[in-house]
Amino acid sequence: MTPGATTRGLPIEISGLSKRFGTVVAVDDLSFTVEPGRVTGFLGPNGSGKTTTLRMLLGLVHPSAGTATIAGQRYQDLANPTSSVGAVLEATSFHPARRARTHLRMAARAGGHDEKRADEVLGLVGLTGDAKRKIGGFSMGMRQRLELATALIGDPDVLILDEPSNGLDPQGIAWLRDFMRYLAGEGRTVLVSSHLLSEMAQTIDDAVIVSFGQLKAQGTLEEITKGITGIVMRARSPEADRLASVLAEAGIAFRRITHDEVAMDGVTPEQVGPLLAANQIILYELTQEGGDLESVFLSLTSGLGFGDVADTAP
Amino acid sequence: MINALRAELLKMRTMPGVWVTFGLAFPLTVLGILIVFASAGGFAGHTFYFVTSLSQRRRLLGAGFFGIEILAPVIGVLCITSEYRQKTITTSLVLVPVRSRVLLAKVIATALWSVLIALLGLVVIAAVALPWNAALGGVTSQVTDQVGAVIPGLLASAVLLGLFGLGFGTLVKNQVAAILLTIGGTLILEGILIALAKAIFHYDLNWLPNGAGAALAGDIARGFGGGGGGDGGNGPNAFHLLTWWQGGLALLAWGLGPLTIGYFTTFRRDVT
Numbered sequence: 001m002t003p004g005a006t007t008r009g010l011p012i013e014i015s016g017l018s019k020r021f022g023t024v025v026a027v028d029d030l031s032f033t034v035e036p037g038r039v040t041g042f043l044g045p046n047g048s049g050k051t052t053t054l055r056m057l058l059g060l061v062h063p064s065a066g067t068a069t070i071a072g073q074r075y076q077d078l079a080n081p082t083s084s085v086g087a088v089l090e091a092t093s094f095h096p097a098r099r100a101r102t103h104l105r106m107a108a109r110a111g112g113h114d115e116k117r118a119d120e121v122l123g124l125v126g127l128t129g130d131a132k133r134k135i136g137g138f139s140m141g142m143r144q145r146l147e148l149a150t151a152l153i154g155d156p157d158v159l160i161l162d163e164p165s166n167g168l169d170p171q172g173i174a175w176l177r178d179f180m181r182y183l184a185g186e187g188r189t190v191l192v193s194s195h196l197l198s199e200m201a202q203t204i205d206d207a208v209i210v211s212f213g214q215l216k217a218q219g220t221l222e223e224i225t226k227g228i229t230g231i232v233m234r235a236r237s238p239e240a241d242r243l244a245s246v247l248a249e250a251g252i253a254f255r256r257i258t259h260d261e262v263a264m265d266g267v268t269p270e271q272v273g274p275l276l277a278a279n280q281i282i283l284y285e286l287t288q289e290g291g292d293l294e295s296v297f298l299s300l301t302s303g304l305g306f307g308d309v310a311d312t313a314p
Numbered sequence: 315m316i317n318a319l320r321a322e323l324l325k326m327r328t329m330p331g332v333w334v335t336f337g338l339a340f341p342l343t344v345l346g347i348l349i350v351f352a353s354a355g356g357f358a359g360h361t362f363y364f365v366t367s368l369s370q371r372r373r374l375l376g377a378g379f380f381g382i383e384i385l386a387p388v389i390g391v392l393c394i395t396s397e398y399r400q401k402t403i404t405t406s407l408v409l410v411p412v413r414s415r416v417l418l419a420k421v422i423a424t425a426l427w428s429v430l431i432a433l434l435g436l437v438v439i440a441a442v443a444l445p446w447n448a449a450l451g452g453v454t455s456q457v458t459d460q461v462g463a464v465i466p467g468l469l470a471s472a473v474l475l476g477l478f479g480l481g482f483g484t485l486v487k488n489q490v491a492a493i494l495l496t497i498g499g500t501l502i503l504e505g506i507l508i509a510l511a512k513a514i515f516h517y518d519l520n521w522l523p524n525g526a527g528a529a530l531a532g533d534i535a536r537g538f539g540g541g542g543g544g545d546g547g548n549g550p551n552a553f554h555l556l557t558w559w560q561g562g563l564a565l566l567a568w569g570l571g572p573l574t575i576g577y578f579t580t581f582r583r584d585v586t
Contacts, residue, residue: 052586059411060404060585076411093405095396098328106328110321110409150405 009036009189010084010157012057016066019052019213026052028213029066034191034206036157039184041204041221042193043297049213050193051089054162058087070158082111086151087160093147096136100127100146103135107153121149126175140167148179159183161192165199177203201293209297217296225296232298233264233272236285246279260284318410318419322393325402326423331392335385339431342381343438350374351446364452371457372532374443375464378435379531382472383524386428387496390479393424395489404585417577420480428476432469464532467558471527474562477569478523484576500524508553518554521564529561 012034019027027049034040044050055061057068059076070078070085078084094103104118122128125145130138138146144167151159161180165173173196180203184190194200200207207224209217217224237243240260247254247264252272254264264272269288276283326332348362350373355363365374397403410416448454479496486492504522511519520529556564 055584055586058408060407062584078411081411082409087408089404089408090401092401093403095325095329095400095402097330102324102328106321106324107405107409109324110317110406112317 008157008187010071011035012068012070012158012189012191013072014053014057014066014068017053017056017063017068018065019049019056019061020064026213027056027063030210030213030215031066032208032215032218034189034208036189037184037187038205039180039190039192039203040206040208041200042191042208042210043195043197043200043293044193044210044216046195048210050210051162052213053210054087054089054160054191054193057160058085058089060089080112080154082107082113082154082156084154084156085158085160086154086156087162088144088147088151088164089160089162090147092143094135094138094143097134099132099134100138100149101131103146104149104153107150111154113154117153117155121152124152125149141169141172144168144172148176156188158189159191161190163194164192165194165196173199197293197297207293221293225293232288233267233269234261234285234287235264235272235276235283236261237281237283239281242279243276243281246275246281250275315415315418318415319422321409322416322419322423323426326393326427329392329396331396332389332427335388335392336427336431336434339378339381339385339434340438342384343378343435344442346377346380346435347374347439347443347446349380350377350443351450362450364447364450365457366452368460372460372464374447374457375439375460376468376531377439377443378432379468379471379528381435382428382432382468382531383475383500383527384497385431386472386475387479387482387500387523388493389427389431390424390476390481391483391489391492391496393420393427394480394483395487395492398487399489407585413582414577417484417573417581421477421573424476424480425473428472429469432472436465436468467531470562471531471565474530474565474569475523475527477573478565481569481572481574481576484581485572485579487580512553520554520556521560523565523568526556526561526564526568529556530558530565531561532558 014033015031017027017030018025030049030053042050042054052061053068056063057070057075059074068074075081075085098106100122101118104121105115108115108117119128119131122131125148127142127145127149130142135143135146144164148161148164151161159180165176168176177199180190180192184205192200192204201221204221206220207217208215209224234257235243237260240256240262243262244254244256247262252264252267252275254262257263269286273286276286350365350370351362354365354370355361365371397406406416407413410419444454444457447457479492482496483489483492486495500523504524507522508519508525511517519525555561
């Protein structure tokens with residue numbers, strides 16, 4: 001938990017969660033936990049099952065197997081759902097003819113909250129001046145802010161945000177980052193999915209990385225970025241096939257990125273350079289990518305995770 | 315439940331389509347009034363004539379049924395399909411995650427708006443029909459004496475026709491299709507089916523939604539499309555409505571049937 005945080009947050013637990021849409025497996029035996037007082041990034045490429053997982057957590061999609069609970073209960077079983085959980089799912093869930101304040105009054109009514117809360121949350125997201133405007137005239141960024149205001153209507157202990165920075169300008173993104181940190185600082189649980197990794201790296205405490213509906217890594221940001229020993233080497237060569245053979249013989253885990261590019265994990269330039277020189281392999285490029293969140297993410301979500309890398313060697 | 319209902323009422327109050335539908339009750343009721351006076355005039359050799367018989371007096375009081383049979387189902391359709399059309403269903407189900415509660419709130423909200431449409435019709439009757447009838451030479455008290463016989467059935471048919479629209483909208487989520495099918499089904503297709511059943515099988519197909527609504531509303535609906543018109547007599551071409559309670563039950567089934575099927579199929583589906 002962030003230092004100084006209270007204990008008002010609630011834990012999220014995903015256990016053995018699966019979802020099939022016909023023959024497509026969107027989420028495959030996914031398990032992870034999200035702790036209060038921290039901002040947890042839920043990261044994965046498009047189609048990796050992030051949104052489906054969040055929708056199962058909120059009772060919008062029925063799991064094929066497994067459970068998704070908040071403080072041990074399904075969302076729909078919580079006594080006061082909107083006081084416990086606020087969710088930002090999509091910036092299009094508005095009636096365009098409705099005014100911003102009316103939308104929030106409706107949300108307040110539905111959750112059993114004081115309608116005065118509408119003005120409070122409009123102020124929190126910086127939309128006070130637009131309270132009487134019809135939502136149909138809102139920009140995407142304003143809609144995102146209004147979605148966030150809707151999520152905050154019940155002053156919830158848990159915030160679930162699905163790509164909340166979509167449509168926000170750089171100032172809005174910076175504002176959102178500070179806002180999420182502020183909420184986590186109050187002890188709330190914040191689970192945020194995003195594909196803006198550089199942005200997430202500045203915001204999150206923990207990360208859950210998924211690919212093809214499966215968990216690839218979970219831990220603190222520090223643990224995850226350390227887990228890959230900080231280095232991904234990329235080599236571009238007209239002799240990529242021979243390069244692959246040499247790497248395989250040397251027992252170096254690698255994978256083909258393109259027809260002339262190979263990525264290697266857990267090796268240094270000092271190890272690879274002499275090896276390739278000794279085998280007289282022509283190189284157009286040899287680059288080292290650091291162990292930041294983006295490189296870890298790319299390593300984990302290019303179809304293979306840590307444990308799979310060695311298996312790719314021919 | 316109260317919270318969900320209050321939210322639902324605010325939603326409907328802030329939908330332009332609901333107000334347009336509500337507003338249409340005024341011209342449609344006026345049209346109903348014109349039909350009553352014109353038909354009374356036809357018997358009396360005038361263009362328009364005051365109402366005299368018991369049947370005519372009740373029909374004048376219930377002239378709002380002409381609007382109700384069209385507009386109440388539309389209110390029900392709008393209540394549910396706007397959630398899908400505007401994609402607000404996600405927010406609605408996050409705010410109230412128990413789906414049966416959301417649907418029940420919609421049932422009550424639709425019923426209330428359907429009653430409002432019926433009440434607007436009654437206001438138009440009071441403001442237009444009664445003074446006009448008096449101006450034509452009719453006795454107002456002879457019409458208002460029938461309030462007890464007409465109003466309960468009128469309100470009940472409004473509620474149940476609204477429920478029918480809601481149920482239909484739950485099944486057919488596309489708003490335009492649901493409205494066209496509801497109006498077209500009750501006003502056009504039902505009339506065609508009734509005529510065919512009568513002509514071919516000599517059978518009174520009187521349990522379809524509009525016919526059932528007409529039966530519940532009583533004698534007032536004859537000539538407004540409900541029950542397919544007919545002379546109401548005992549001739550070979552007479553169309554016999556169900557009794558009021560049979561009509562009520564049939565209309566209730568037309569509402570609850572689609573609603574139940576829609577709940578267990580469409581409404582409980584994944585919201586992706």
